[in-house]
Amino acid sequence: MRTRFAPSPSGPLHVGGARTALLCWAYAKAHGGSFILRIEDTDQKRSSDAACRALMQDLHWLGIEWDEGPEYDGCGGGEHGPYFASQRLDLYHRYIDILLEQGKAYRAFEGPEQLEAARATARAEKRVYRYDRAALKLDGATIQRYLDEGRPHVVRFKLPNDEPIVVRDEVRGEVTVDPKEMDDFVILKADGYPTYHLAVVIDDELMDVTHVIRGQEHLYNTPKHVLLQDALGFRRPVFAHLSLILNPDGSKMSKREKAKVARRAAKEYLKAKSVEERKAWIAELVSLDKKPKSLLTGIEAKHKHRFQDVDHNFSAREFQSFLEGDTDEPAIAHLIEDKLGIDLPEVDVQDFRLSGYLPEVLINYLALLGWSPGHDIEKFDRDFLVTHFDLDRVIKSNAKFDRAKLLAFNLDAIQAMSPNQFRELSYAHYREYHPEFVEKLSADQFDMLALSPEQFDMLAAANHSRSKTLDDTVKSSQFFIMSHDAIEYEETKGVRKALCNGDPSGYDHLAAIKPMLADLTAWTKDAIEHALNNYAQEHADGKLGKVAQPLRIAVSGTTVSPAIFETLAILGRDAVLNRIERCLSNRKLSSST
RNA sequence: GACCCCAUCGUCUAGUCAGGUCCAGGACAUCAGGUUUUCAUCCUGAAAACAGGGGUUCGAAUCCCCUUGGGGUCGCCA
Incomplete structure (x- = not known):
């Protein structure tokens, strides 16, 4: 049996994604199968190599190792590649041609603006928008003319009939969807790239994926995939849709959470300031953002370790719109975080890594957030997961992410370490994420301190019992390194x-x-x-x-x-x-x- | 709004599929005591839930229906 995690490399790995990957991995390992990592980079605009690398780094850090996929530090390889959707374009086109020939799909020439207008009208009239199949009524000559003219177009999948579609889901049972609720969805974009629906169906078939385990946000896509699979004569994999991870306030866990906190802090800080001071402050942040990340030092250095989609180079105006709540841009939120010395809630895997959480603790907590082994067991490791995980104990309802509980787990794990372990891990953490801390410790009044000496051992030992994260020592030890x-x-x-x-x-x-x-x-x-x-x-x-x-x-x-x-x-x-x-x-x- | 999914302490959950052993167990958080050179730990204890209403049944947290609440989806994003 084979499972896969198929993220789009368009941003940092979110805890929700990490949990999906974890459970896919656990299921494969528990059943002696393979776990595949496949990069679904079908969105040219949003995908980036940097995001892809960051994603693999995070998975690897968590110990979620893929048997097949892009090669990264001992992971990956395999016979079913390439594992990037963007390198499989010819494959997709082969199947598109088949569908087109068999009349199971058709070209449509409406542009995005035209469709958006139609959607807006439908919304205004309180109707549900469905594509009207206008392109289906085009005669062959017209279509040929459009093609000769080189008109941009998409390919849509033609819904076969009105039969209800029944999907068997391992955690939810049978889910029935009326095709009237769907429309002829796009399977090939105007830029020649497939949409997720087509890519995922073809890749899963060609890569022999037997179990599709993914987030509940995909539940509604499943009928589409099943229809495509039937149309292409593919087998149907087993589906399992995981519940969602929510913010403490019940909204879907996302970057909004960070933005909310940063915005509040910035407003609080700016409240008593004059117009001039506000301008100056914002200008400073904007300039900070423009600095090449490799040149940042001190507390700003955290930036280096935090992958962000692009180098943004915000303008003061974008900053304003962030403050007003029009955007939730995480890069701006982090700028405020660093400048004001506040802590933003962690939502991406890298956030937890930077905050000094241990990967095995995050894994434990994440697993627990979608699955329960029963018998009041809640502390367990990878091996336990691999020997006990199964789909029948996956939880159906959404769960709120409780950072306090995660912290408590992290504390327990840290307290369970030997002094040696704690010292080694702490030092590695400081060196990686707080080089200035190490530097100052080894300078100033500590000129005797280099790498392992008693002084540092003492510092680690003195902080061990009072640390909940690897970062705690750095935060509470600032007075040591101050003049x-x-x-x-x-x-x-x-x-x-x-x-x-x-x-x-x-x-x-x-x-x-x-x-x-x-x-x-x-x-x-x-x-x-x-x-x-x-x-x-x-x-x-x-x-x-x-x-x-x-x-x-x-x-x-x-x-x-x-x-x-x-x-x-x-x-x-x-x-x-x-x-x-x-x-x-x-x-x-x-x-x- | 339409469609779909979900529903046990504040939070994550055990118990639900095979109804009685559950006046509902654990964990985190909270509160109260205690230990401690501060903080953090640590120890002891307390408070805290079957969303509501109807059925079915000798008996329902467990099965059925309705209501309510929450969430998801409605993209040439995945």
């Missing part, structure tokens, strides 16, 4: 309480601890721990919190950091003393005002 001057002390209740309350106050403790730390013979975690514990015992009723919190604030500016002993050890003595001093002088500043 001392850049540390700003938060003006929050917690900070004030820890620093000012009590007698002695946090400031007093800091002042007392500073010389003690300066005199420490060895700057190690154990030595620091020993000294601070002793101090707390003698001067703070044994309450470590009394000294840990002021220290934490002094070195990080906030009340949150890894465990204090480790934090100080990683930071190094000079940095710690320097920052304590800064914090203390800040006291003088605030008390004088």
